[in-house]
Structures are given as C-alpha cells and as structure tokens.
Amino acid sequence: xxxxxxxxxxxxxxxxxxxxxxxxxxxxxxxxxxxxxxxxxxxxxxxxxxxxxxxxxxxxxxxxxxxxxxxxxxxxxxxxxxxxxxxxxxxxxxxxxxxxxxxxxxxxxxxxxxxxxxxxxxxxxxxxxxxxxxxxxxxxxxxxxxxxxxxxxxxxxxxxxxxxxxxxxxxxxxxxxxxxxxxxxx
Numbered sequence: 583x584x585x586x587x588x589x590x591x592x593x594x595x596x597x598x599x600x601x602x603x604x605x606x607x608x609x610x611x612x613x614x615x616x617x618x619x620x621x622x623x624x625x626x627x628x629x630x631x632x633x634x635x636x637x638x639x640x641x642x643x644x645x646x647x648x649x650x651x652x653x654x655x656x657x658x659x660x661x662x663x664x665x666x667x668x669x670x671x672x673x674x675x676x677x678x679x680x681x682x683x684x685x686x687x688x689x690x691x692x693x694x695x696x697x698x699x700x701x702x703x704x705x706x707x708x709x710x711x712x713x714x715x716x717x718x719x720x721x722x723x724x725x726x727x728x729x730x731x732x733x734x735x736x737x738x739x740x741x742x743x744x745x746x747x748x749x750x751x752x753x754x755x756x757x758x759x760x761x762x763x764x765x766x767x768x
Contacts, residue, residue, distance in 0.1 A: 583599070584599070587599055587692075588613075589718065590722075590723065591613035591614055593723045593726040593732065594731075594732055596615070597613065598616075598617060598683060599616045599617065600617050600676065600701065601616065602618065602620055602623065602668075602697070603618070619675045622676070622678075626671065626674060626675060629671075632652070632654040632658045668697070669698070669699065669700040669701070670700050672697070672700070672701065673701050673704055676701060680708070685705045685709050685712070686709050688709055689711070689712060689713070690714065690715070690718070690719065690722065691706075691712060692714070693714060693715065693716050694716075
C-alpha cells in the first residue's frame with residue numbers, strides 16, 4: 583500500500599494513509615500523511631470507560647508510570663462483537679477529522695481490506711465523483727503527473743498509461759489487509 587501511495591506522492595498528488603494498527607512507525611516516505619485512528623478510537627465514550635484501569639490510576643497518583651492498555655480494553659477490543667462493529671467505530675473516530683482531510687478534494691480511495699468499507703462508503707456519500715479500488719487505476723499516476731506539469735514515466739510492466747484506457751481494475755478478488763484506507767488526493 584505504501585508503495586502505491588509513494589507513486590501518487592511522487593507524481594505530485596497528496597497521499598493520506600488512514601490506518602488503525604496503532605504500533606507501526608510513521609510512513610517511510612515523508613510525502614505520505616499517516617493518520618492512525620487507534621488513539622481516537624480509544625477516546626470514544628464507551629471505549630474510554632473500558633480503557634480506564636484502576637491499577638494505572640493508582641500508579642499515576644503514586645507518581646509512577648503505568649503503561650499498556652487496560653485489561654478491560656484488551657478484552658473488549660478482542661471480543662468478536664467488537665471486531666464486527668469496529669469498522670463503524672473507526673468511522674466514528676475519523677468523522678471529526680473530515681474538515682482536515684477534505685473528502686470533497688479526494689478523487690480516488692484505495693481499499694486494503696473489508697474493514698475499510700464503512701469509511702469508503704461514508705466518504706463516497708460526501709463526494710460522489712470519487713472512485714475506489716484495490717489498486718491504482720490504469721494511467722492514474724500518469725494523469726496525475728500531467729496535471730502537475732511533470733513528465734510521464736515509462737509505463738510499468740502490465741500497465742496501460744493511456745488516459746482513454748477506461749476504468750481501473752476491478753475490485754473483486756483483491757487481497758485484504760490490516761490498514762483501514764488510503765486516499766490519494768489532488
């Protein structure tokens with residue numbers, strides 16, 4: 583996913599990686615904006631209640647550092663019902679950031695897994711001209727380079743750089759992943 587976003591950033595586009603993995607380091611490419619939703623997810627009301635650990639509070643009052651997630655949070659977030667609704671909870675965590683992410687300027691969203699569908703669906707409701715797929719559409723990077731006044735690169739093997747090539751690859755049969763979504767923008 584990061585390689586695809588790097589291609590978008592090098593073509594002059596703005597690439598944003600929305601993720602909910604919590605522990606991975608920042609993106610390798612500085613041009614990719616990385617937004618991790620785990621902290622925002624934990625700050626939602628019910629999750630905040632489950633995230634409070636009495637032993638962490640005692641350690642904090644005593645002046646010692648308490649680390650890690652509480653037992654209740656680990657149990658809740660690992661439960662099957664929570665995993666079923668987690669994609670919608672991640673959308674609730676992302677919603678306050680919409681003004682910053684500007685979905686009306688987004689022209690394509692890359693899906694990584696099934697967990698990202700609620701976010702993509704809600705973004706599509708806000709911008710009906712946006713497209714989505716599991717890969718960059720054929721010729722997308724070249725069109726982006728042309729919009730930004732950069733020369734086109736040689737076509738990658740198996741790709742068709744022609745802007746008249748039609749829509750991007752079909753999303754069916756594409757592999758899933760752990761990250762939520764990635765949205766290259768103009």
